[in-house]
Amino acid sequence: MTDEAARQGAPADRAPEDMPTSFGFTTVAEGQKQALVDDVFHKVASRYDLMNDLMSGGLHRVWKDAMVSFLAPPKSPASSWQLLDVAGGTGDIATRVIEKSNRTARAIVCDINESMLSVGRDRAEKAGLSDAITFSLGNAEELPFPDKHFDAYTIAFGIRNVPDIPKALREARRVLKRGGRFLCLEFSEVDVPGLDRIYDGFSFNAIPAMGKWVTGDGDPYQYLVESIRKFPSQERFAEMIREAGFERVSYRNYSGGIAAMHTGWKF
Ligand SMILES: C[S@@+](CC[C@H](N)C(=O)[O-])C[C@H]1O[C@@H](n2cnc3c(N)ncnc32)[C@H](O)[C@@H]1O
Numbered sequence: 001m002t003d004e005a006a007r008q009g010a011p012a013d014r015a016p017e018d019m020p021t022s023f024g025f026t027t028v029a030e031g032q033k034q035a036l037v038d039d040v041f042h043k044v045a046s047r048y049d050l051m052n053d054l055m056s057g058g059l060h061r062v063w064k065d066a067m068v069s070f071l072a073p074p075k076s077p078a079s080s081w082q083l084l085d086v087a088g089g090t091g092d093i094a095t096r097v098i099e100k101s102n103r104t105a106r107a108i109v110c111d112i113n114e115s116m117l118s119v120g121r122d123r124a125e126k127a128g129l130s131d132a133i134t135f136s137l138g139n140a141e142e143l144p145f146p147d148k149h150f151d152a153y154t155i156a157f158g159i160r161n162v163p164d165i166p167k168a169l170r171e172a173r174r175v176l177k178r179g180g181r182f183l184c185l186e187f188s189e190v191d192v193p194g195l196d197r198i199y200d201g202f203s204f205n206a207i208p209a210m211g212k213w214v215t216g217d218g219d220p221y222q223y224l225v226e227s228i229r230k231f232p233s234q235e236r237f238a239e240m241i242r243e244a245g246f247e248r249v250s251y252r253n254y255s256g257g258i259a260a261m262h263t264g265w266k267f
């Protein structure tokens with residue numbers, strides 16, 4: 001039984017794909033969730049980067065920069081250091097990591113959605129990063145990569161969309177080398193009194209309205225906002241990372257917990 005299903009008290013004799021899980025505030029069978037998520041990101045792909053800036057007031061850039069500074073990829077041309085950025089979408093994290101390494105590192109962006117990858121490929125080509133970043137279609141729950149292959153695994157604003165999160169975390173550990181690092185940036189639980197109410201008001205009113213105005217369809221943004229509220233708390237998610245076998249797991253909040261970065265090591 002997945003942790004998600006266990007939390008929801010699902011009977012143990014159901015097949016995994018029949019287990020209830022959340023798609024925003026709607027409960028769906030785990031086997032249905034991915035198709036619904038894919039539909040959201042096919043719809044938003046062409047406006048994804050613009051909407052990220054509008055929805056977060058540019059803050060997502062600050063959080064992503066902080067994550068990549070924390071990762072501090074090596075800057076040596078002799079290094080063969082390689083990143084796997086899962087649910088990497090249009091390549092925001094991979095691009096930052098390559099630039100931070102003075103273009104000496106290599107990265108694979110793995111995402112389940114070809115529309116998002118296609119925007120990313122075009123962006124990388126325009127930035128002259130096609131040699132450094134490879135865009136690869138794949139599912140976080142069944143990564144198409146060998147064991148012990150990567151120096152670092154990142155996932156930014158991706159894990160809450162994955163139907164079976166514990167499975168994705170075990171896959172993350174599998175593909176990392178010993179000594180490899182896991183970093184996850186995700187929307188989280190606001191821990192500043194007062195800010196939570198302002199943030200709720202903004203999220204549930206402004207974001208779907210903004211999405212409808214920019215893309216003509218507010219529904220994908222309603223899902224995005226709801227999925228944030230369904231994601232486990234900072235402490236609970238840290239526990240899930242430990243359960244997947246990572247060590248020295250910790251987290252830090254950004255902007256009062258609107259986002260949090262969780263980190264761990266594979267030893
Ligand atoms: C909110 S976007 C994040 C993109 C990028 N990491 C960023 O920070 O801008 C979430 C991404 O997760 C991807 N995704 C959803 N489910 C996935 C899965 N099971 N495996 C891999 N990627 C997935 C979506 O296709 C989408 O590109």
